[in-house]
Amino acid sequence: MLIIASILDIAKLAGVSKTTVSKVLNHQYGVHAETRKKVWQAASELHYTPNIAARALVTSKTGVIGVVYDSFKSPIYTELAGQLETWARKEGVHLVFCSCNQQQASKLHYIQYFMGGAADGVILFGSAEDDYPVIERLMAVNYPFVVIENRYEQLQVPNVLVDNVGGAEQAVRYLQELGHRHIAHVTGNLRHQVAVDRCNGFKKAMQELGLEPASDDFIRTDGSIGCGLVAARTLLERETRPTALFVFNDLIAYEMMDELHRAGLRIPEDMSVIGFDHLVGLLSFKPGIHHLTSMGQPLREMARAAIEMILSLVSGQMPEPMSQQFKPVLQEGNTCRILESKS
Amino acid sequence: MLIIASILDIAKLAGVSKTTVSKVLNHQYGVHAETRKKVWQAASELHYTPNIAARALVTSKTGVIGVVYDSFKSPIYTELAGQLETWARKEGVHLVFCSCNQQQASKLHYIQYFMGGAADGVILFGSAEDDYPVIERLMAVNYPFVVIENRYEQLQVPNVLVDNVGGAEQAVRYLQELGHRHIAHVTGNLRHQVAVDRCNGFKKAMQELGLEPASDDFIRTDGSIGCGLVAARTLLERETRPTALFVFNDLIAYEMMDELHRAGLRIPEDMSVIGFDHLVGLLSFKPGIHHLTSMGQPLREMARAAIEMILSLVSGQMPEPMSQQFKPVLQEGNTCRILESKS
DNA sequence: TTGTAGGCGTTATCAC
DNA sequence: GTGATAACGCCTACAA
Numbered sequence: 110m111l112i113i114a115s116i117l118d119i120a121k122l123a124g125v126s127k128t129t130v131s132k133v134l135n136h137q138y139g140v141h142a143e144t145r146k147k148v149w150q151a152a153s154e155l156h157y158t159p160n161i162a163a164r165a166l167v168t169s170k171t172g173v174i175g176v177v178y179d180s181f182k183s184p185i186y187t188e189l190a191g192q193l194e195t196w197a198r199k200e201g202v203h204l205v206f207c208s209c210n211q212q213q214a215s216k217l218h219y220i221q222y223f224m225g226g227a228a229d230g231v232i233l234f235g236s237a238e239d240d241y242p243v244i245e246r247l248m249a250v251n252y253p254f255v256v257i258e259n260r261y262e263q264l265q266v267p268n269v270l271v272d273n274v275g276g277a278e279q280a281v282r283y284l285q286e287l288g289h290r291h292i293a294h295v296t297g298n299l300r301h302q303v304a305v306d307r308c309n310g311f312k313k314a315m316q317e318l319g320l321e322p323a324s325d326d327f328i329r330t331d332g333s334i335g336c337g338l339v340a341a342r343t344l345l346e347r348e349t350r351p352t353a354l355f356v357f358n359d360l361i362a363y364e365m366m367d368e369l370h371r372a373g374l375r376i377p378e379d380m381s382v383i384g385f386d387h388l389v390g391l392l393s394f395k396p397g398i399h400h401l402t403s404m405g406q407p408l409r410e411m412a413r414a415a416i417e418m419i420l421s422l423v424s425g426q427m428p429e430p431m432s433q434q435f436k437p438v439l440q441e442g443n444t445c446r447i448l449e450s451k452s
Numbered sequence: 453m454l455i456i457a458s459i460l461d462i463a464k465l466a467g468v469s470k471t472t473v474s475k476v477l478n479h480q481y482g483v484h485a486e487t488r489k490k491v492w493q494a495a496s497e498l499h500y501t502p503n504i505a506a507r508a509l510v511t512s513k514t515g516v517i518g519v520v521y522d523s524f525k526s527p528i529y530t531e532l533a534g535q536l537e538t539w540a541r542k543e544g545v546h547l548v549f550c551s552c553n554q555q556q557a558s559k560l561h562y563i564q565y566f567m568g569g570a571a572d573g574v575i576l577f578g579s580a581e582d583d584y585p586v587i588e589r590l591m592a593v594n595y596p597f598v599v600i601e602n603r604y605e606q607l608q609v610p611n612v613l614v615d616n617v618g619g620a621e622q623a624v625r626y627l628q629e630l631g632h633r634h635i636a637h638v639t640g641n642l643r644h645q646v647a648v649d650r651c652n653g654f655k656k657a658m659q660e661l662g663l664e665p666a667s668d669d670f671i672r673t674d675g676s677i678g679c680g681l682v683a684a685r686t687l688l689e690r691e692t693r694p695t696a697l698f699v700f701n702d703l704i705a706y707e708m709m710d711e712l713h714r715a716g717l718r719i720p721e722d723m724s725v726i727g728f729d730h731l732v733g734l735l736s737f738k739p740g741i742h743h744l745t746s747m748g749q750p751l752r753e754m755a756r757a758a759i760e761m762i763l764s765l766v767s768g769q770m771p772e773p774m775s776q777q778f779k780p781v782l783q784e785g786n787t788c789r790i791l792e793s794k795s
Numbered sequence: 796t797t798g799t800a801g802g803c804g805t806t807a808t809c810a811c
Numbered sequence: 812g813t814g815a816t817a818a819c820g821c822c823t824a825c826a827a
Contacts, residue, residue, distance in 0.1 A: 110594065110768070111512075111593065111594050111595060111596075112593055112594055113567065113593050113595070114593075115819090115820055115821085116820065116821065116822095117820075117821095125797075125798085126797065126798045126799080127799095127820090127821085127822095128797070128798060128799080128822085128823085129796085129797060129798075131821070131822060131823085132797090135822085139796060139797085140796070140797085141796060141797085144796080144797085156589060156592040156593050158564050158567045158568050158593065159568050159820090159821080160509070160568045160569050160819090160821070161505075161564075161565055161568035161569055161570060161821095162504075162505040162506075162508045162509050162568065162569030162570065162819090162820080162821090163505070163509050163569065163803090163819070163820035163821040163822090164568075164820080164821055164822075165505045165803090166503070166505050166509060166802095166803045166804065166805090166819095166820080166821070166822095167802075167803050167820090167821055167822045167823080168803090168821085168822070169454075169803080171565075173565065175548075180534070181524070181530045181533050181534060181549075182530070182534065184527070187524045187525070187530055190524050190551070191524060191525065191551075191553070194551060194553050195553075198553070198555070198558070203550070203558070203561060203562065203565065204550065205518075205548045205549065205550045205562075205565075206524075206548065206549040206550065206551075207546070207547065207548045207549065208533070208534075208537055208549075210534070210537050210538075210541070212541070215541070215546070218546060219546065219548075221501050221502065221504070222504055222514075222516065222546065222548075224456065224501045225501055225502050225503045225504035225505065225507075226503050226504055226505030226506070226804090227504060227505065227548075227570055246499060249499040250454065250455055250456050250457075250499050250501065251453065251454050251455055252454060252456070253454075425453070458803090458804055458805085459804065459805070459806095460804075468813080468814085469813065469814045469815075470804090470805085470806095470814085470815095471806090471807090471813070471814055471815080471816095472812080472813060472814070474805070474806060474807090475812095475813090478806085482812060482813085483812070483813085484812060484813090487812080487813085502804090502805080503803090503804050503805065504805095505803090505804080505805090506803070506804035506805040506806090506819085507804080507805050507806075508805090508819090509803095509804080509805070509806090509818095509819045509820065509821090510804090510805050510806045510807080510818070510819050511805080511806065511807095511819090512819080569820090
């Protein structure tokens, strides 16, 4: 049987009242040094652990922020988790994470768990458009939340985002400046706003540069593990191939390069590739050769912004500004080559 | 201001008592269909969210298990997180994760958070020897917990582990069968039991095979990101090099291969490498060439065992058996070559 | 300096 | 079928 001592137990053992114990435990003034010592003595003897559920019930504060993921699988997200941790620690709050593995029902459960007193607010990670009900729920009761990497067209919510459109444009322009004219785009899961934005950025830049992409220059994927292989095979089957690829993210890009390599294509000689995310942590242990050129996300700053926003919301203020957007930064590797003009 | 409705609010709106509302919400019998409808109506109107803190206070059950990590950085751990999720869902419980980023104080805080009513039990992830205080605390109050990938010599605790000693032995034997005689071991952080075990397995197998490793055949690392580079350089400086490496884990192995490759060594022609963990998820997007031979961990089974154990503990029974050990499985890639005997 | 009493939102017991 | 009432462990006036 669980034998967790309560304040009452301490009070009995120390021969004082509950109030006195509470005061001592919370480091408040107005208790005799002698008494204080007795209380601490009793507390440690009983291995006292405060019942935060009960405490939260009366103070309605837990000092904890919940973070809701779709999945822990994506390395860029776990990277961001580390950054969030860092800032949270600096601000003196704690973070607990959960992953709903794409199950909307689970997501709702976790949100309710947090709303119901387990956390003071939540950070929601970029996810599907099916999130509207969740968001509406949160807004209805005015529970503090911040969204990372996801926009909701009709709703004005506190969010931290990356300029995916701009980043995509920048990637295309970079390839164009290297001399590429025929550029294809490998999409992510277009049910996610992130993927839509990067795709739109690609379209926009191509149009502005007068490079009309053909319909088969959009290679669609669902962003799942292994989708890069499929995309690569699709590409390999074509009779005329682009000279460069702008790929939704680094994971897919790596998978594709792997498969293209296997088919005998050299990178960047036969195909230039630019990704998105700049997964440095992982890059460090990948056997040589390819250091993927990629649009990097300023994760540190994003994490900081998210923590600051949620904390101001928790303390009852509207964050200023309500929404922050960060610019991706091009990180050059060795997977894009200068194309000599052959025309 | 937060406006979360309570049962009392619903009761007022529906014109019934708190008790009745509670019964309806918990799907209990003995309420008129009419009344039930009214209650649900009022609940949804007020966006009712149950206060799990208050509920936990009276039922002392949350339906949630806490999982405490040292860090989310290790891919093998996030992989395991996914597996835990899967089994937890099957069993109808939810999981929340936290990472203490090597900060012992943080770890204690999270444990207390969970013990104090936020979870029914915790799963502790393989970590440092400094964990004894935490474990003792948990045992003192009889709070349900399971340890994954960590042993405590003097304490008998419910744990799920991998036969690291046996796995290391198997790796060495494999290399020996391929003809290798001079094998070096790159260690992990020897403050972790896992690293000590794999090192001991290496020693044991070498001894049994009559291959006495020299003292500089142990290349020590602290397991942190980038340590593989350092290890590789240490290796490159030596005048006589081993023909094969047994590396603590895949991450370090990849880093080393990267650096060795850069220095002009070919793998497996000039150096055979075997790792530990078999990070398949990551392997899939690594540009060709090297598919690391590695000792794989049966994560699915481990996750299942951990969930089952914690649940039986939560329900008041001792898990049977108290401790489960799983055998690593050799996964052949293309980083180990057959050594022709030159003697 | 210390103690008493009330209430946070929920569930459970037991009358009505 | 329904509704008081008491607890769970904690904090915080306020009284002694």
